[in-house]
Amino acid sequence: MKPRPVLDVAAVRARFSALDRRLAFFDGPGGTQCPDEVIDAIARYLREDNANVGAPYETSRRTDAVVDAAHERAGVFLGCDPGEVAFGQSMTALNFLLTRAFARELEAGDEVLVTRLDHDGNVAPWLALAEDIGIVVRFVDVNDDLSLDLDDLAAKRTPRTRVVAFPAAANSVGTAPDVRRVVELAHEAGALAWVDAVHYGPHGPIDVSAWGCDVLVCSPYKYFGPHMGLAFGREELLRSWRPYKVRPAADEPVGHRFELGTCQHELLAGFTAAVDYVDSLGWEAITTYEGSLGQRFLDGLPVDVVLHGLATMEGRVPTFCFSVPGHTAQSVAEHLAERDVAVWWGNYYALETMRLLGLDEVDGAVRAGIVHYNTAEEVDRLLAGVAELTPA
Numbered sequence: 001m002k003p004r005p006v007l008d009v010a011a012v013r014a015r016f017s018a019l020d021r022r023l024a025f026f027d028g029p030g031g032t033q034c035p036d037e038v039i040d041a042i043a044r045y046l047r048e049d050n051a052n053v054g055a056p057y058e059t060s061r062r063t064d065a066v067v068d069a070a071h072e073r074a075g076v077f078l079g080c081d082p083g084e085v086a087f088g089q090s091m092t093a094l095n096f097l098l099t100r101a102f103a104r105e106l107e108a109g110d111e112v113l114v115t116r117l118d119h120d121g122n123v124a125p126w127l128a129l130a131e132d133i134g135i136v137v138r139f140v141d142v143n144d145d146l147s148l149d150l151d152d153l154a155a156k157r158t159p160r161t162r163v164v165a166f167p168a169a170a171n172s173v174g175t176a177p178d179v180r181r182v183v184e185l186a187h188e189a190g191a192l193a194w195v196d197a198v199h200y201g202p203h204g205p206i207d208v209s210a211w212g213c214d215v216l217v218c219s220p221y222k223y224f225g226p227h228m229g230l231a232f233g234r235e236e237l238l239r240s241w242r243p244y245k246v247r248p249a250a251d252e253p254v255g256h257r258f259e260l261g262t263c264q265h266e267l268l269a270g271f272t273a274a275v276d277y278v279d280s281l282g283w284e285a286i287t288t289y290e291g292s293l294g295q296r297f298l299d300g301l302p303v304d305v306v307l308h309g310l311a312t313m314e315g316r317v318p319t320f321c322f323s324v325p326g327h328t329a330q331s332v333a334e335h336l337a338e339r340d341v342a343v344w345w346g347n348y349y350a351l352e353t354m355r356l357l358g359l360d361e362v363d364g365a366v367r368a369g370i371v372h373y374n375t376a377e378e379v380d381r382l383l384a385g386v387a388e389l390t391p392a
Contacts, residue, residue, distance in 0.1 A: 005282055007289040012281065012373050022340045024378035029171050029319050029369035030344055031221050032202055034274070038225055041273035045266045052262060063265050070268035071255070073275045078216065078232050079207035083253025087263050087271075091198050091219045091229040092121040097258060098215060098231060099125040101241040102163075102192075108134030112163040113156055113191075115140040115148060116352040117170040117177070122196040122217075123352070126165065139352060140166070146309045146353075148177040150185065157189040164191050168200035168216075172350035172367065173309035174319035176200065183212045192237070198222055202371050203290060203317040205283045208232050225274030226267040231258065286372045293370045293379055294318030300383040304390040308357055308365055318370035323359070324389050332366045336385045343368045343382070 051059035075082035088094040164186035186193040201223040250256040329345035347364040
């Protein structure tokens, strides 16, 4: 049996100047740190290649190459043709743009299914269309353990269902639904499968071809890259939509139709470096190591702490949402910050999840997100800090 690759976390951390401090970063769900090679690629572009595209001189030709390379690497990263990808300001901006283009084909009474696990970036665009043109948005429920209720999804489909929008992993509680099965349920109803892979991005390989999804959106700054958005759309689908764009902007490849204005060229250089960084480690090493840290967290969580979500590492990514009885989420986060442990608190834009849990929509819960540059010692410090707030 072939041994699993082992992640050398010390060597990994040496590639991040940002990690050369005591602060333990468990805030990855809000944005990961960048390895130095990503920062260097951005700076190198601005120092050596800065220009707009399409001119015959040296820096413009280099910029053309940077743009082409980023689209090529995006195609590999997402498992699609490079022409099917579009870069933008953010996942939310791209999602609003794509949903507006698709909305030209929608009619009042058409239905969209979203889930109670979704980040609002994959809900609000559809709710806005409900206000604008009268589509119907329905919410798919979750099971008691906060796994997605696939039976409820199947039951809520109707002949008017046009889209099933869902997360590949929930940014709040870490649930990772069976993407292929959700896609199948969408397609059985003749609906598009619209995937939010923002939170899944740093935790496992995305393969839109294997998943069979129609649209996917994600954010490179969640997987060690710069602040920007990235979207995939199936070519046939993108060609059928009339995009919102200026007239001289490129129509080919088809994904370019959905890139408004000049791309952030320096960030494209950083994106390519981020994908190269992930490739240098390999997903198997990343997922195996993250799984071990996630299990360490679950095994050490004080019994008085309320974990919101799956109590095992099966069916989830290592993002943990929890409450400490007798303490607000904000006060827990502040307590941990004083001990050089960075966690988040609040609703993390997962409004429906907080409502479902009966939590205050502002204070919400504490969120600790583990990524592969975290260490066992950092997980232990996190647990020790939480334990200080629980009964002896």
